[in-house]
Amino acid sequence: MSVIVPLDTQPKEAIEALLDAAFGPDRHGRTAYLIRDGMPWLPQLSFAVLDAGQLIGSLQSWPVALTHEDGSQTPLVMVGPVAVDPAHQKGGHGRAMMDAVVAAARAQRSEPLMMIGDPEYYGRFWGFTAQGTAGWACPGPFEPRRLLALSVDDCPIDGVGMLSPRIAVTA
Secondary structure (H helix, E strand, O other): OEEEEEHHHOOHHHHHHHHHHHHOOOHHHOHHHHHOOOOOOOHHHOEEEEEOOEEEEEEEEEEEEEEOOOOOEEEEEEEEEEEEOHHHOOOOHHHHHHHHHHHHHHHHOOOOEEEEOOHHHHHHHHOOEOOOOOOEEOOOOOOHHHEEEEOOOOOOOOOOEEEEEOOOOOO
């Protein structure tokens, strides 16, 4: 029996081992890593799947932003990676974690969610779309059709700029 729990209840080493198993140890060079470089993941929007007490899935969410030419930022939450241990893939675990993050984001009225992913899959189940992301750029290679966003409060998503780590606002 599998259960979804907050990701911060799991050891960092176990999370990293799962990510290596799912995506390979060379995953750190991907564009998504450049977008969120140096940012800590958001505990309130990150989840794990346990099966018989073992970590078999993880979903991390990150504070990122669309940085405009004038340096101002529009805050976003980057979803991913969504990782499931290869031995447990195709069991609905990734989908369950996505259900959890979208529900939590809506309940918390978070910033819009964004990801680099398959538009047919993430659009069909959760409504992610490339509509509104045409003016977005990334610090590495990407396919524009895979740059997806989801408004959690039904406000339109758009803008022009570079996806990047979110700059902390100090008072």
